[in-house]
């Protein structure tokens with residue numbers, strides 16, 4: 220596919236931006252249809268000026284009831300959360316919320332494929348971790364286990380995602396490997 | 400399931416609200432996981448007052464790139480748009496946007512199930528119309544056909560959705576009938 224191997228370094232893009240570009244590429248290349256769920260906003264006050272667009276004058280951020288991204292790939296429902304950490308040695312589970320775990324559990328129970336994409340900024344590496352493995356760490360923290368996923372574990376349990384020029388966070392190959 | 404048959408009359412709820420309640424019921428009853436996509440907002444200016452929540456002071460509505468709802472049902476990706484019309488004799492296709500058609504086409508091409516839910520307010524009836532049938536009317540309008548779906552056609556081509564106390568727009572049964 221003429222992709223160029225490279226690294227994530229010094230590109231000044233957030234993980235979410237890289238995934239958004241990947242999704243654009245997947246859509247145009249007819250690989251998958253995946254969109255970012257917009258941030259939910261509670262709108263309190265809107266101005267409707269004559270001859271111009273409505274202006275929201277007062278609004279508040281609401282907690283999302285889902286994860287960041289969802290869509291369809293090879294006939295399957297996919298759903299995932301993207302998280303970036305500056306931590307060198309582990310991914311703190313405090314980055315994930317209970318309601319996101321609940322949402323992913325429910326989606327998987329109905330046959331969806333859920334996962335998280337974690338970027339270790341210092342290592343310039345991005346990992347794909349299937350929800351089932353995330354759930355294991357999530358549960359373990361309430362049974363006296365650690366409250367983070369060690370970087371060394373992620374290297375073993377997760378899939379390192381390659382950077383490609385167009386598919387900057389190329390998670391489709393990991394899906395192929397793990398679920399198809 | 401102890402549902403009560405009734406009508407949509409005089410309940411003062413919008414179609415979107417009825418679907419939101421249906422989705423809540425489906426989620427709690429472990430039938431499907433479906434969420435409304437939040438309205439996308441372009442945020443221009445945010446205030447961060449001390450000791451209280453961030454206030455969005457200037458923002459604008461953006462056009463959504465997807466449809467209203469998506470999720471997973473019986474292992475399949477589902478995606479749909481909900482529309483209400485006060486028109487008595489037809490559903491004007493101007494209620495649907497080209498980008499929503501494109502999105503539904505793409506999702507169906509990847510194995511998703513797409514449809515629209517149309518409420519005829521005057522008739523107090525709600526119909527489920529599969530995307531394939533919508534596409535037929537959509538294309539036909541550019542080939543000299545009518546720019547709306549006649550109510551009489553909807554009665555034949557669509558599935559009349561029953562009102563149930565908890566599943567107020569009970570689209571799961573239509574999915575079972577048409578796709579499983």
Ligand SMILES: [Mg+2]
Pocket residue numbers: 287300301302
């Ligand atoms: Mg995120």
Ligand SMILES: [Mg+2]
Pocket residue numbers: 467480481482
């Ligand atoms: Mg709508």
